[in-house]
Amino acid sequence: MAIRRSLDHIVSVDSVAPDDLWRADGLLSDLYHHLLTSPWPLLLIQIAAGFFAINAMFALGYYIDGGIANARPGSFMDVFFFSVETMATIGYGRMAPLTLVAHILMSLEALTGMTGLALMTGLIFAKFSRPTARVRFSRHAVISSRDGVPSLMFRMANERDGQIVEAQVHVTLARGEVTVEGEHVWRFHDLELTRYRNATFRHSWTVVHPIRPGSPLFGATAESLRATNAEMVVSVTGIEGAFMQTVYARHTYEASDIVFDARLTDIIIRSPESEFAIDYGKFDAIERLGIPTAGAIEA
Numbered sequence: 512m513a514i515r516r517s518l519d520h521i522v523s524v525d526s527v528a529p530d531d532l533w534r535a536d537g538l539l540s541d542l543y544h545h546l547l548t549s550p551w552p553l554l555l556i557q558i559a560a561g562f563f564a565i566n567a568m569f570a571l572g573y574y575i576d577g578g579i580a581n582a583r584p585g586s587f588m589d590v591f592f593f594s595v596e597t598m599a600t601i602g603y604g605r606m607a608p609l610t611l612v613a614h615i616l617m618s619l620e621a622l623t624g625m626t627g628l629a630l631m632t633g634l635i636f637a638k639f640s641r642p643t644a645r646v647r648f649s650r651h652a653v654i655s656s657r658d659g660v661p662s663l664m665f666r667m668a669n670e671r672d673g674q675i676v677e678a679q680v681h682v683t684l685a686r687g688e689v690t691v692e693g694e695h696v697w698r699f700h701d702l703e704l705t706r707y708r709n710a711t712f713r714h715s716w717t718v719v720h721p722i723r724p725g726s727p728l729f730g731a732t733a734e735s736l737r738a739t740n741a742e743m744v745v746s747v748t749g750i751e752g753a754f755m756q757t758v759y760a761r762h763t764y765e766a767s768d769i770v771f772d773a774r775l776t777d778i779i780i781r782s783p784e785s786e787f788a789i790d791y792g793k794f795d796a797i798e799r800l801g802i803p804t805a806g807a808i809e810a
Contacts, residue, residue: 569620570594578610598624642751645670646760650795653773663720669712678712678749684727686741700727736766773797
């Protein structure tokens with residue numbers, strides 16, 4: 512079934528001037544966002560690739576001009592390493608620019624190197640200082656009875672020792688539906704939860720959505736969820752206790768991740784001294800009930 516995602520606003524590219532298109536797309540901002548959110552190995556690879564590419568461009572200019580003293584004639588390697596020394600402001604003193612073109616290229620490269628160093632310093636500092644939430648989500652969401660009410664449940668855990676203060680969770684069910692006019696649309700339904708906030712999210716948190724009449728999941732089955740390409744999007748926000756900055760985490764459960772007639776395995780352990788602990792080895796474990804959950808599959 513073809514699903515068309517609704518857009519709040521659609522702009523024709525042909526109707527936007529080039530300057531407006533540049534400002535609207537924010538290419539430089541997108542590049543900064545891409546670098547800031549890239550994993551560390553990928554970020555370092557991209558920085559290294561950019562460094563060598565820029566040096567190769569300047570080295571090509573030096574090579575064509577041939578105005579570098581003590582560089583071997585026809586040696587691209589010599590002018591490339593001269594470019595690296597110039598950009599990094601190393602300056603060993605063996606090679607130096609002779610011609611006006613070489614001096615101009617050297618000046619431009621020195622400016623490029625200082626600018627690049629400033630940008631990379633800011634980028635790496637921002638990446639180091641950016642707080643993140645290490646929230647673990649259970650592999651499956653389950654549907655079974657909770658306090659006598661058919662309920663959708665999944666588990667979250669804070670993997671850090673500190674607390675996420677004033678944590679809030681928001682759960683949205685997205686699925687394909689057909690309007691009265693027969694149009695296929697992609698709709699989002701906010702799920703009502705028994706608890707939206709947690710003052711001190713420190714360990715584990717089981718999120719519960721009661722499936723009552725009026726719930727988007729009332730009358731749903733595993734087959735109907737798969738047929739509508741349903742997925743459940745979970746977002747968690749809060750204040751990280753150490754940095755005192757807002758952090759967030761997001762997870763998506765596809766239709767195949769929602770298990771009917773099952774419950775989450777108990778992970779609470781009580782010690783002989785009546786102290787509680789959490790067994791994270793069973794965090795993703797579920798138990799099949801084998802009995803249809805009353806009301807969850809009946810419209």
